[in-house]
Amino acid sequence: QLQYHNPSCQFVYFINPKIGPMIRMYLNDKTDITYDASNQNASQILEFVRKKLALDEFEIVQMEILSGKRSASFGIGHKMWCICERPGQIQCPSRNCSPRPHPPWNKYHK
Numbered sequence: 001q002l003q004y005h006n007p008s009c010q011f012v013y014f015i016n017p018k019i020g021p022m023i024r025m026y027l028n029d030k031t032d033i034t035y036d037a038s039n040q041n042a043s044q045i046l047e048f049v050r051k052k053l054a055l056d057e058f059e060i061v062q063m064e065i066l067s068g069k070r071s072a073s074f075g076i077g078h079k080m081w082c083i084c085e086r087p088g089q090i091q092c093p094s095r096n097c098s099p100r101p102h103p104p105w106n107k108y109h110k
Contacts, residue, residue: 020036020037020038021038022034022035022036022037022038023045023049025052027053033053035048035049
């Protein structure tokens with residue numbers, strides 16, 4: 001009906017289109033990468049993404065060191081003062097908030 005009323009219009013049909021899983025990545029320089037992920041497992045897809053998009057491990061570690069965002073670092077100038085502040089770690093005696101015993105010179109004075 002539409003083509004009959006508008007002869008300058010053309011319709012194209014794809015017979016039996018097969019759309020498989022694909023990953024499209026858009027980069028900062030306005031380019032895009034399309035990856036066909038059919039018959040690929042998760043480790044193969046991750047390896048492709050690392051090769052195409054990621055920096056090598058040395059550069060990533062250097063950037064983390066320069067930015068100071070390494071989660072394993074603790075002490076002065078870092079997010080954590082001591083490793084005991086991490087979840088799952090045993091609390092240090094220096095950070096323990098339990099009441100301390102009375103000093104010996106107060107033993108006889110009440």
